[in-house]
Amino acid sequence: MKRFLIFIFTVICLSWYAAYADNSNRDINSTLDNLEKKMSGIESIQTDFVQEKDLALFNEKLILKGKVFIKKPMLLSWRVFTPMRYSIVIRGSTISQWDEDTNKVQQVSMASNPSFQAAIAQMQNWFSGAYKSMQSDYEITLIKDNPLALVFIPKAGSLPQNFIKRVEIVFQDDLRYLKEISISEKNGDHTRLKFMNTEINQPIDAKTWEAKSSVR
Amino acid sequence: MRKFIVLLLFIFFICGCARLPATRIKYMPLDSIDPLNYTLEFTQRIPERMEVVNSIVFQYKWRSFTALGLTYLNIKEKTFVVSCMSPVGVKLFELIGDKDSVKANFVLKELLQRGDLPKAVGEDIRRIYFDNKPLQDSFIKKDRYRIIYTENKDTGVTKYIFAGIPSRLIEKRYYEAGRNIWSVYYYDYRLVQGKLYPAYCLLKNYKFGYKLFTRIKEIR
Numbered sequence: 001m002k003r004f005l006i007f008i009f010t011v012i013c014l015s016w017y018a019a020y021a022d023n024s025n026r027d028i029n030s031t032l033d034n035l036e037k038k039m040s041g042i043e044s045i046q047t048d049f050v051q052e053k054d055l056a057l058f059n060e061k062l063i064l065k066g067k068v069f070i071k072k073p074m075l076l077s078w079r080v081f082t083p084m085r086y087s088i089v090i091r092g093s094t095i096s097q098w099d100e101d102t103n104k105v106q107q108v109s110m111a112s113n114p115s116f117q118a119a120i121a122q123m124q125n126w127f128s129g130a131y132k133s134m135q136s137d138y139e140i141t142l143i144k145d146n147p148l149a150l151v152f153i154p155k156a157g158s159l160p161q162n163f164i165k166r167v168e169i170v171f172q173d174d175l176r177y178l179k180e181i182s183i184s185e186k187n188g189d190h191t192r193l194k195f196m197n198t199e200i201n202q203p204i205d206a207k208t209w210e211a212k213s214s215v216r
Numbered sequence: 217m218r219k220f221i222v223l224l225l226f227i228f229f230i231c232g233c234a235r236l237p238a239t240r241i242k243y244m245p246l247d248s249i250d251p252l253n254y255t256l257e258f259t260q261r262i263p264e265r266m267e268v269v270n271s272i273v274f275q276y277k278w279r280s281f282t283a284l285g286l287t288y289l290n291i292k293e294k295t296f297v298v299s300c301m302s303p304v305g306v307k308l309f310e311l312i313g314d315k316d317s318v319k320a321n322f323v324l325k326e327l328l329q330r331g332d333l334p335k336a337v338g339e340d341i342r343r344i345y346f347d348n349k350p351l352q353d354s355f356i357k358k359d360r361y362r363i364i365y366t367e368n369k370d371t372g373v374t375k376y377i378f379a380g381i382p383s384r385l386i387e388k389r390y391y392e393a394g395r396n397i398w399s400v401y402y403y404d405y406r407l408v409q410g411k412l413y414p415a416y417c418l419l420k421n422y423k424f425g426y427k428l429f430t431r432i433k434e435i436r
Contacts, residue, residue, distance in 0.1 A: 051305050055286065057297050057312070057321065060436055062269060062286050064305055078304055083433035084271040084284060086303035099282040099303060101273045101431060106280070187322065191305065 031142055031150075032132045038175045039129030044071040045177060046208075047198040056188030067216065068195075069208050070127065076120075077208045081216065089211045090120065096211035105211045126169070126181060138167070147173055163187070176200055238403035238416035238431075241380040243361040249381075251356045251363045257382045259349040263411040264292040269434040272300065275427040283308060285430070287341070294346050298337065313338045315346065340428055344400050344417050348385055350376040362386075372397065384412075397423045408435050 051064040066080040076090040085100040093110040110117055125134055131150070134140070137160055138152040148171040154161035163186055170180040177200060182192045207213040246254070267288045274281045284305075288297040294315035301307045310321040311334050318338035327333050350365030354376070357364045363383075365376040372392040379386050388400045399422075404415035413435055419428040 053301075053305055055299050055310075057299065057310065058267070058286055058288065060267070062284075062305075064284075064303075080303050083269050084303060086282065088304060097282070099271070099273075101271050101282060101429060102275075102280050104280065189307070 028140055028142055029132075031148070032135075032140065035129050035148075035171070035175060036132060039177070041201075042072075042129075042176065043201050044204055045069070045127075045198065045200055046202065046204055047177070047195045050194045050196070052192045052194075054190040054192075069204055071204060075209055076123075079216070087211050087213075089209055091209060098211035103212075126167075127178065143168075144170075147171055147179060148175060172198065240403060241384050241386055241405075243379055244381045245360055246358065246363060246379075246381075247360070249358075249363070251358050251365075252352075254363055254383045255350060255365070255376075255378055255385075258378070258384060258412065261407070261410065261412040262291060262348060263413070265290050266411075266413065267436040268413070268432050269436070270430045270432050271303075273427075273429040275429070276425065289341075289345050291345060291348075294342070296338075296341050296345070298341060300337075309333060309337070311337060313341070315342065340419055340421075343388070343390070343398060344419055344428075344430065347374075348376075348388065385414075395422075397421070406432070406435070 046067065046069045048067050049065070051066075053062040053064070055062065063082075064080055065082045066078065068079070069075075069077040074090070074092050076088075078088045080086040087098050089096045090110070095108045095110055096105055097108070098105045110120070125131075131140060131152075134152065136155075137158040138154055141151045141153070143149045143151050150169050150171075152167040152169070154164050165184040165186050167184075168180075168182045169178055171177070172179045177198050178195055180192065180194045182190065184190050265288075267286075270285045270287060272283045272285050274283075282303060283300050284303050286299045286301075290296070295313065297310075297312050299307065299310040307322060307324070309323040309327060312319045312321055313334075318334045320334040323333060351367055354365035354367050357366070362377055362379045365378070367374045367376075372390055375387075375389040375391070376385060377387040377389070378384065384405055385402055387402070390397050390399070399420050401418040401420075402414040403417070406413045406415050413432060415432040417430045419430075421427070
């Protein structure tokens with residue numbers, strides 16, 4: 001009799017858990033659908049950023065500040081103002097870079113740089129809002145509703161599992177863009193990227209797509 | 217053809233006169249200076265430890281590569297930790313080393329395909345930052361504006377060139393079999409809390425034909 005009761009109790013618990021898991025899957029899927037829908041209306045973004053790098057081997061954080069511009073289908077301009085002035089512009093498959101020390105523009109082909117390709121593909125995934133496609137690599141959990149926050153844990157056997165421990169994304173109140181992205185790596189490093197003064201679908205100065213320009 | 221040669225000479229002249237993005241030391245006559253005490257103030261102001269954020273430019277032939285470095289140096293113990301990343305914050309390599317060895321904590325796969333990067337970086341860090349004071353028994357050569365201290369080591373000869381009042385190390389040269397293997401030039405010394413930091417350093421490796429520029433952005 002005792003064994004029978006334990007069996008019944010286990011069956012009930014498992015059913016509850018299955019129902020809960022099903023509901024939370026439905027929740028996360030509808031949240032991701034909603035995000036993808038909201039962010040798909042974005043044609044261009046310009047936003048200030050502060051990147052804090054907390055490296056395991058160092059006591060103090062390294063802080064980079066700058067501005068990023070993205071325009072569909074394939075224009076990206078990442079401009080760093082401190083601690084050094086640097087810019088990288090990606091137009092389709094061409095990458096142009098400029099820095100204050102050399103004061104030269106260098107062009108690189110994306111095709112000949114697999115590491116660039118991988119980094120840019122990752123960047124596009126995180127910034128585009130297409131998180132449903134990342135569900136094969138990450139377990140995605142909704143951790144907060146207001147502001148909306150998601151946690152991404154790499155799945156066993158996935159490529160990100162080799163180096164990423166956890167990624168957390170916090171969205172702006174209107175869900176139209178990211179407010180903050182934090183990446184914890186397995187080696188103990190932690191990177192936090194905060195976005196401020198975000199403007200969506202506003203005109204962008206054409207000079208922004210030149211690596212050497214004074215656009216700020 | 218003649219016009220072309222004139223044009224080429226003009227370009228070389230312009231390039232040769234390009235302004236160095238750093239301030240050179242003010243050369244002063246050193247006639248009344250005692251070479252044995254001349255470097256004392258400088259050596260006392262070398263920090264025992266330093267942590268800096270610097271920009272790094274590696275130049276080889278016509279290509280250059282820019283990065284951002286976070287470097288911790290224990291100059292007294294001759295140990296270092298360096299993390300080098302792209303200016304957008306992607307880590308390229310991270311090394312821990314001392315006067316004899318270097319351990320790679322992380323190196324981007326693509327960079328490992330181009331030779332022993334940790335060893336080369338470790339050697340350059342030592343060349344720039346370690347052993348920057350001449351020994352007491354160095355051979356001394358004094359001219360009007362500079363004093364050169366020469367040390368013979370097992371493998372080669374190191375020359376320390378000091379100038380200015382107060383004295384500053386402006387160049388360190390290393391020779392093997394009479395051939396200049398590498399030189400480090402130091403510019404823009406900054407005095408922070410009583411310690412001296414060369415804000416701009418240029419390493420020229422004549423053996424392998426590359427140049428390495430480092431510029432301090434933050435002193436911690």
